[in-house]
Amino acid sequence: MKYISTRGGMAPAPYSETLLEGLAPDGGLAVPEQLPGVDAARLESWRGLGYAELATEILGLFATDIPREDLARMCRAAYSAENFVSAEIVPLTRIDGGITLVGLSEGPTLAFKDMAMQFLGQALEYALARRGSTLSILGATSGDTGSAAEYALRGKDGIAVYMLSPQGRMSAFQRAQMYSLTDANIHNIAIDGVFDDCQNLVKELSGDLAFKRAHHLGTVNSINLGRITAQIVYYFWAWLRASDDVPSAERAGFEVSFAVPSGNFGNILSGHFARSMGVPIRRLVLAANENNVLDEFFRTGVYRPRGADDTHATSSPSMDISKASNLERFIYDLVGRDAERLAGLWRELDAQGSFDLSAETHRFESEFGLVSGTSTHADRVETIRAVHAATGITIDPHTADGVQVARTYVEPGVPMLVLETAKPAKFPEIVAEATGEAAALPAHLADLLELPQHVTELANDGAALRALIVAHAESDDRQGDPGQPAE
Numbered sequence: 001m002k003y004i005s006t007r008g009g010m011a012p013a014p015y016s017e018t019l020l021e022g023l024a025p026d027g028g029l030a031v032p033e034q035l036p037g038v039d040a041a042r043l044e045s046w047r048g049l050g051y052a053e054l055a056t057e058i059l060g061l062f063a064t065d066i067p068r069e070d071l072a073r074m075c076r077a078a079y080s081a082e083n084f085v086s087a088e089i090v091p092l093t094r095i096d097g098g099i100t101l102v103g104l105s106e107g108p109t110l111a112f113k114d115m116a117m118q119f120l121g122q123a124l125e126y127a128l129a130r131r132g133s134t135l136s137i138l139g140a141t142s143g144d145t146g147s148a149a150e151y152a153l154r155g156k157d158g159i160a161v162y163m164l165s166p167q168g169r170m171s172a173f174q175r176a177q178m179y180s181l182t183d184a185n186i187h188n189i190a191i192d193g194v195f196d197d198c199q200n201l202v203k204e205l206s207g208d209l210a211f212k213r214a215h216h217l218g219t220v221n222s223i224n225l226g227r228i229t230a231q232i233v234y235y236f237w238a239w240l241r242a243s244d245d246v247p248s249a250e251r252a253g254f255e256v257s258f259a260v261p262s263g264n265f266g267n268i269l270s271g272h273f274a275r276s277m278g279v280p281i282r283r284l285v286l287a288a289n290e291n292n293v294l295d296e297f298f299r300t301g302v303y304r305p306r307g308a309d310d311t312h313a314t315s316s317p318s319m320d321i322s323k324a325s326n327l328e329r330f331i332y333d334l335v336g337r338d339a340e341r342l343a344g345l346w347r348e349l350d351a352q353g354s355f356d357l358s359a360e361t362h363r364f365e366s367e368f369g370l371v372s373g374t375s376t377h378a379d380r381v382e383t384i385r386a387v388h389a390a391t392g393i394t395i396d397p398h399t400a401d402g403v404q405v406a407r408t409y410v411e412p413g414v415p416m417l418v419l420e421t422a423k424p425a426k427f428p429e430i431v432a433e434a435t436g437e438a439a440a441l442p443a444h445l446a447d448l449l450e451l452p453q454h455v456t457e458l459a460n461d462g463a464a465l466r467a468l469i470v471a472h473a474e475s476d477d478r479q480g481d482p483g484q485p486a487e
């Protein structure tokens with residue numbers, strides 16, 4: 001299996017290579033030359049597998065350049081009892097109104113990004129060792145992505161992490177989660193500025209090609225193909241678990257729908273791929289918060305990203321995204337994998353800030369099962385309250401966006417599976433507003449807030465950041481054993 005660019009300008013590359021690159025050289029995104037198909041018999045043959053084994057089967061269809069036993073070892077290490085609280089890794093829980101939660105937040109940072117990042121950490125370490133090279137991840141975070149990356153990459157050979165966060169603007173829990181790490185390869189840097197300043201510093205240093213090359217700078221952002229492929233696994237898993245009690249003669253045609261709290265369109269894109277591969281998915285329900293560029297697109301066919309000034313800070317902050325970087329991969333399929341037409345749309349987007357596919361809107365649902373909706377702060381509060389009152393279960397505000405929008409699309413006889421993208425303990429304010437009770441931290445994290453924190457405070461200044469990276473690289477070299485090959 002080889003990977004090509006959505007814009008047609010990349011020589012076919014193997015899976016491991018795409019993990020180490022961000023955008024394709026032509027500015028597009030890597031996609032499989034052809035999605036692998038999984039027929040009903042094969043799907044059924046996977047019913048008895050545990051999560052790590054299922055991940056090995058599915059990722060094995062994509063990572064054909066990684067020997068099977070290596071992939072199996074990486075999946076076992078990623079989806080282990082050490083990393084995930086639930087023995088099933090991804091538990092399914094029925095709530096009210098025909099809705100089932102798919103528990104994607106059992107990992108170390110209590111959010112679904114762990115599902116992909118834990119695998120990516122394994123795969124990056126493997127790919128770097130095979131190439132004999134190293135990687136410095138430079139990232140900016142307002143909370144969730146940075147911590148998931150740090151927990152996936154801590155202690156990994158050949159990888160250093162420089163994670164910028166806006167000083168004083170993360171929650172106490174998010175700070176404790178990131179800054180309490182003591183691994184030598186994790187560098188937390190609090191920038192005197194806001195999240196956009198952090199992101200601009202990343203852009204500045206990544207745009208300095210000489211510096212980027214000298215220090216092997218890379219990212220693990222949401223367009224990373226390793227993340228997208230790892231997320232496909234839980235759509236298969238959830239369908240298998242939802243159909244466990246269905247009589248075997250009826251399973252092949254048994255459909256479920258998924259509702260996905262969305263921001264960068266990464267999670268739901270993996271659902272689109274799973275559906276294209278053969279998982280019997282009736283609808284993929286995209287849930288947006290007040291930053292509803294994607295809902296607007298799926299309703300009107302007009303895609304018009306918004307600027308930072310038009311992006312609201314909401315109570316489901318991980319969905320406060322107004323430019324959905326992974327949408328390009330879906331549009332590529334929508335236009336029949338016509339790279340030239342795709343590239344034309346993105347030229348239009350660059351030139352006039354939008355493109356118009358309103359002539360195609362009728363195909364969104366009929367061909368791709370894609371429908372959408374928007375949820376607001378008031379909806380989140382009411383949904384958290386109502387689910388808690390009906391079931392005793394507390395959901396987080398992102399999952400609440402999913403449940404709220406899902407309710408409008410529930411159909412009799414079709415399980416509605418809502419992806420639980422975070423745990424409520426991460427968002428105590430809205431949970432208290434909705435239920436009158438604080439969401440307790442899981443027992444194994446109870447002392448997290450008391451641990452000593454490690455963070456370097458830095459001015460919002462590219463030169464200072466460069467100097468810090470150079471100093472760490474030099475001290476890593478001094479500490480390296482000269483008798484050993486460079487890690």
Ligand SMILES: *Cc1c(COP(=O)(O)O)cnc(C)c1O
Pocket residue numbers: 111112113144145222261262263264265266267268318319398421422
């Ligand atoms: C990242 C994130 C999302 C959005 O996922 P995308 O893949 O960007 O669409 C939703 N909820 C939570 C809690 C997240 O961390």
